[in-house]
Amino acid sequence: MGKPVVRQRTVRVPNEDLNLIGEGRKREFRTTQMTAHFASLPEPCVIFSQRRGLDAGKLVVVTASWRERLGEVSEESAQAEGFENRREFKRYWRRSRGKEFEPLLNVVVIRCRPFEEKDRAHLAEIMFDSLYGYWS
DSSP: OOOOOOOOOEEEOOGGGHHHHHTTSOOEEEESOGGGOOSSSSEEEEEEOTTTOGGGOEEEEEEEEEEEEGGGOOHHHHHHTTOSSHHHHHHHHHHHHTSOOOTTOEEEEEEEEEOOTTHHHHHHHHHHHHHHTTTO
């Protein structure tokens, strides 16, 4: 009998955000990777930057995820991204993406925190229950 298939969740982030998110100084981020939506939470995820690759990735725990239009970012959400206000967030978005801020662009918002060793058993239990809880 073969090994069960378990897939790792990964999300690419801008290079300048990798350490900020991995250290918990940036608690939310937006991505245009629409497949990054998380259905069962909390869930572990490896964030990485294209420049540094997966080997330099950081393990985080996703605690919330939703879709919205880029222009819907609230003041509170901009602050969770590490900015004083929405205006600062818009400047960051233009600079980090190298193009205009598109308010109608669909994005996935991911709220997360750094992985802690105490998460290991808790997340394993959640995963087991979601896969096999019906029969256990």
